[in-house]
Amino acid sequence: MINEITTLQNIVRYNGQRFVEAEDDIAIESALTIILDGDEFATMVCTPSELQELVVGFLASEGVIRSYQDIKSLHIDEDKGFAYVDLINQHSIQKDFHSKRFIGSCCGKGRQFYFHNDVKTAKTIRSNLTITPYQCRKLMEKLQESSLHFQQTGGVHNAALCTRDGIIISRTDIGRHNALDKLFGYCIIHKIPLKDKIIAFSGRISSEVLLKAAKIGVGIILSKSAPTNLALSLADELGITAVGFIRGNGFNVYTHQERIQEVVTQE
CATH class of the missing domain: 3.10.20.10 (Ubiquitin-like (UB roll))
Incomplete structure (x- = not known):
């Protein structure tokens, strides 16, 4: 196993008029x-x-x-x-x-499908952290600017652990869940406190991604992409603010909108 993220591949590229020989950066799997x-x-x-x-x-x-x-x-x-x-x-x-x-039940509502290990490890988030719309947009902008391997290959996902003001650490993987596990591992190894942290993420917010965020223990997840309905049901139940389609000056807040405020408040 080579500890690299990309490799060069000889290809034939069609440029709209003819075929030309070229090299392309390919994500390693x-x-x-x-x-x-x-x-x-x-x-x-x-x-x-x-x-x-x-x-x-x-x-x-x-x-x-x-x-x-x-x-x-x-x-x-x-x-x-x-x-x-x-x-x-x-x-x-x-x-x-x-x-x-x-399958369990909570507060009279049918709890969504969990695996047994999810029941044991997914946390309900109590964080009072708030973030401004400007900070949401800037964190996503910084994630995209730092995603060099995605720009090279188009074949990887990126996840970043952030404060309101910037990225602490970012990780890349072909698997969206792997990128989050790398962040989780970094936090555990380095004993990073998480109550004031945010995750910025390049892919869609699936139920698996949302549960990873709950296990890590962050209250806000930001994405340039869409959520799924099951992810939003879990986010609502587990106390996580899910923000999607962060593009340009706009975005959608799907759950726990109280953490997105024009002026941040102290935790």
Whole structure:
């Protein structure tokens, strides 16, 4: 496994009049298998960068760990595509638990489909953070300006952990959920407080993406794209402000509009 994001590919390009030989930047796609306490746990198809963050974020998202200190050792064999993880308290792999659907009820409303591990790890967000429309637009603008690998390939997603005033860290992956897991892993490894943080995201806000934001613990997610109806049901229930179609001077606020204000308030 090569720790790169893009590779050059010889292609033939049609320019509207004739075919010409050229080179094109292509997003790299690799498989990474997590071996957890000696047993195969999961295989992810991903961009082979920031793999330690990806593994840590994924395990936290799945409810396997709560902190970086839960990990006894973590070794990544990039050439063969394996991540070997041993925990302080050995994990008993329950494959049915990590894949079985769960349906519950809340406040008289039919709760949306969750996986069992989502029930355990998705947080209801209580953050009082607010952000202005101008800050929403500027954060999305900064994300797009920094998305060099998307500009090169058009084949990756980008996610950024932000404050009101700028991007703290951004991550890239062919999988939108992987990009968020890399952010999650970074936060866990570096013990980043999250109550005053925002996620800016390049792709659509699906239910999976929304649940990742809830697991990370942020109250505002910004996207240049659209949400799904299930994502918005979850956002409403879990206390997350979902903002989509941030393009030019406008955007749509779909849930918990109280966090988007012309003048920010103190948390």
